[in-house]
Amino acid sequence: MHWPGDVFFGRFLLISLLVFYLWAAIKGWLLNRRGVRVNDQTASIGLAGFLNRFVPTLRNYEIVACAWPLKWHLFPALLRTPLLDFLPLKIFGAILWLIALSLYAWAQASMGTAWRIGTSTDATLVTRGIFHWSRHPIYVGFLLMAWGTVGIYPQPSFILLAVVSTGLLKHQITQEEKFLHRHFGAAYRDYCQRTSRYFTI
Numbered sequence: 001m002h003w004p005g006d007v008f009f010g011r012f013l014l015i016s017l018l019v020f021y022l023w024a025a026i027k028g029w030l031l032n033r034r035g036v037r038v039n040d041q042t043a044s045i046g047l048a049g050f051l052n053r054f055v056p057t058l059r060n061y062e063i064v065a066c067a068w069p070l071k072w073h074l075f076p077a078l079l080r081t082p083l084l085d086f087l088p089l090k091i092f093g094a095i096l097w098l099i100a101l102s103l104y105a106w107a108q109a110s111m112g113t114a115w116r117i118g119t120s121t122d123a124t125l126v127t128r129g130i131f132h133w134s135r136h137p138i139y140v141g142f143l144l145m146a147w148g149t150v151g152i153y154p155q156p157s158f159i160l161l162a163v164v165s166t167g168l169l170k171h172q173i174t175q176e177e178k179f180l181h182r183h184f185g186a187a188y189r190d191y192c193q194r195t196s197r198y199f200t201i
Contacts, residue, residue, distance in 0.1 A: 009090050009152045010067030016097050017060055020104065027108050027115065036113050048172045055168060056142065059149060059161045066153055075157040083154045093151020100144035106130040107137040125184050127191055133200045135177075135191070139169050140198055173197065 058074055065073045066080070073080060108115060110129025130137045146162040177197075180188045 006066075006153075009094060010063075010069075012094055013063050013097070013149070013152060014067050016101060017063065019101060023105060023108070031113060031115065034113065036115075048168055048175060052142075052165075052168050052172050055161060055165050056146075059146065059158065059165070062157060062161070063149060063153070079157040079160070080155050083156070086154075089151050089154060093148040093153075096144040096148030096151060100141040100148060103130065103134075103137045103141035103144070107141070110137075123180075123183060125180070125187055125191065127195070132195065135195050135197050136173050137199075139173055142169060 062074050064070065107130050110131055111126050114124040114126050134140055143166060146165040150158045150162050177192075184191075
């Protein structure tokens with residue numbers, strides 16, 4: 001079932017996903033050309049890390065299925081029925097996506113050549129740029145993407161995916177911080193005292 005405005009906001013989400021994946025691919029390619037192994041085979045992502053990749057992939061496919069639209073969906077029609085049609089909520093969801101993409105781009109720029117997927121023993125503690133205000137700006141961005149999607153498509157399926165993503169990201173953050181405390185010791189403890197886990201105002 002499609003409500004007024006779904007076409008515009010659906011196209012907005014498709015473009016946002018394209019920008020997100022292109023940015024990540026280009027950044028990774030540029031770093032690899034400089035000899036930086038972004039996807040380090042020695043890095044550990046763990047089960048939570050795997051699920052934090054898998055669940056957003058499901059969400060992004062479902063976004064494409066709703067926006068294109070495609071005939072095949074991951075969820076039954078009952079879970080794809082919008083709970084309400086409220087234009088301000090859709091606009092708010094789009095704003096969350098724009099903020100999320102901005103955070104992601106800023107975090108990538110702040111990390112420079114220190115970007116890694118997973119926890120790696122050659123990790124570098126980055127405290128400059130956006131990391132001055134947030135210890136996990138990329139994860140904050142991922143949370144905003146999940147809930148921004150709910151704003152644009154207020155369906156039970158996306159609400160369920162957003163709730164699961166929130167729990168997984170919180171667990172992933174906790175696990176990564178345990179590693180960072182062990183790896184950087186006092187330097188990371190000092191950083192935690194200065195900077196909030198999510199955002200310092």
